[in-house]
Amino acid sequence: MTYSFQFRDVFAAWEFLLDGLILTLELSVVTMLSGLVIGLAGSAAKVYGPGWLKAIVAVYVEAIRNTPLIVQLFLIFFGLPSAGIKFNAETAAYIALSINLGAYSIEILRAGLQAIPRSQIEAGQSLGLSGLQIFRYVIIFPALRLIYPALASQFVLLMLATSVVSQISAQDLFHTASIIQSRTFRDFEVYIVVAGAYLLLALIFRLMFAGLYQLIFSRARR
Secondary structure, eight states: OOOOOOOHHHHHTHHHHHHHHHHHHHHHHHHHHHHHHHHHHHHHHHHHSOHHHHHHHHHHHHHHHTSOHHHHHHIIIIIGGGGTOOOOHHHHHHHHHHHHHHHHHHHHHHHHHHTSOHHHHHHHHHTTOOHHHHIIIIIHHHHHHHHHHHHHHHHHHHHHHGGGGGGGTOOOHHHHHHHHHHHHOOHHHHHHHHHHHHHHHHHHHHHHHHHHHIIIIIGGGO
């Protein structure tokens, strides 16, 4: 049995694919930033906050990390309208991805914060630094350097996971590819192109994160 590859119809819709690729990139970048903010705030609360705040953060982390992303997405997009809260597909995607990444980021960053030697914190206290100053100048930078590889890998996984938003008809790369497939019936060709696009994006993000590490952390140690 032979199969004749025909990519012409797929590449003819390159503008449509490009629109989906742009949304995938927007979802990835915005979610990485918002997830990092949630991670920083949540990890600080879990390590240094009062008991009641630690409990709230712990419940959030466990609830998100132990349920599927698609269920979280459906709860926001399909479930919340029952309570009178309605989001369009793209907004629901941003919220769900940010909440999901935030939970994983909290645990990654928590490990970094707890790895900072107590002696460094005590040195900051002896210099008269406030708690916020100690966190800013003594703790956060070396903690980020320690967990950077794990955090960068989680960001790449998040970028790949954006494809799930196609299930609520957000016009990302995978959703646009599915529409092209339904019009051309070139299933194999469409998904080969999409797989190649996600692979290329993952490699670009990994190179970008490696470059940022060299720029931010390697130079700082010199």
